Amino acid sequence: KGPTEAGQDSGPPRRLRCGVGLLDLDSCQLLDADGKEIPITAMEFELQKVFSERPNRPLSRDQLLNLTQNRGWDPYDRSIDIRIARLRRKIEPDPEKPKFLKTVRGMGYMFVPQP
Secondary structure, three states: OOOOOOOOOOOOOEEEEEOOOEEOOOEEEEEEEOOEOOOOOOOHHHHHHHHOOHHHHHHOHHHHHHHHHHHOOOOOOOHHHHHHHHHHHHOOOOOOOOOEEEEEEEOOOEEOOOO
């Protein structure tokens, strides 16, 4: 066999469980339990990836912005809160009572893979 060509499949897809879905790191997609794509923005993907790589750890808004956009948090910037709400609608069975993306009062948010 010759060398592997760039872009060729190099093994099983890397997927992380996130709530009711799976985050496919290779295709940058969020999939439901049946493998069907759930539409997700690039920022939502990056945010869930950051959470999935740091389970059960509270992350501040500042940390989340630094890890996803390489910029600091402005106290008046609510973009993370909006993105969290949108992500909850995609991965939570009941977004009004989140089990996976929890709010940590006075700190930020925490991803709990197994509530």
